[in-house]
């Protein structure tokens with residue numbers, strides 16, 4: 121059994137329990153009554169080259185590293201990410217291996233005016249309705265964990281609800297499946313979710329397979345501004361950063377530096393010479 125299989129087994133058990141406590145009809149009604157979603161595709165630059173959006177993650181722990189940070193106030197952390205210029209806030213809601221929760225999502229949603237990603241292992245449409253009911257604007261669809269039929273139907277539901285999905289890939293075959301599904305936002309996770317190994321070169325090998333007009337996200341393994349610059353050179357419009365931010369004493373400044381490092385065209389009005 122891989123790490124991903126193990127995580128998903130736990131996700132399915134927890135999901136069955138939440139479903140017992142709150143039937144889908146209730147969650148659907150709450151989702152339809154929630155304020156309209158924010159446009160993450162635009163917030164991430166709509167696939168235009170030149171700038172670097174930062175998706176800043178609220179991440180308490182992980183299977184690869186164990187406990188990362190004692191996040192007493194996820195809302196305050198997310199507010200600091202927003203002050204630093206993050207484009208989207210990611211909130212891990214998986215409980216067993218990442219220490220996250222829907223309560224973290226609620227706290228962050230209430231604290232920021234940015235699009236919020238409900239970062240979980242989506243295996244059932246219930247989780248998409250649930251994400252919307254809790255005010256999320258984006259969900260994660262991991263190609264390695266889903267059939268083509270599931271990707272198509274989850275993507276369709278996401279778009280029907282006015283949300284976006286980050287369709288996450290790690291291999292050439294997964295990128296082809298994400299592209300075939302017509303995903304407007306594709307992430308390349310340089311962390312192999314089956315072995316937890318990080319290989320930053322994976323991004324450069326796969327990003328060029330993604331058609332222009334798609335938002336391309338480099339996920340995981342960002343240690344510093346140089347990593348962001350490398351991902352930008354490989355074609356990333358955005359980076360998804362967890363550990364480097366939650367472990368940093370000044371995440372807002374770090375986000376500013378990452379955005380700057382990934383910019384490949386000058387800001388309007390900034391002279392390029394002289």
Ligand SMILES: O=C(O)c1ccccc1NCC(=O)[C@H](O)[C@H](O)COP(=O)(O)O
Pocket residue numbers: 123177179182183184185309311313316339340341342360361362363364
């Ligand atoms: O982070 C892990 O160890 C992990 C293990 C298994 C499945 C998923 C995992 N992480 C999810 C992520 O994609 C990251 O939280 C995200 O990309 C940020 O990564 P990082 O900046 O390296 O913390």
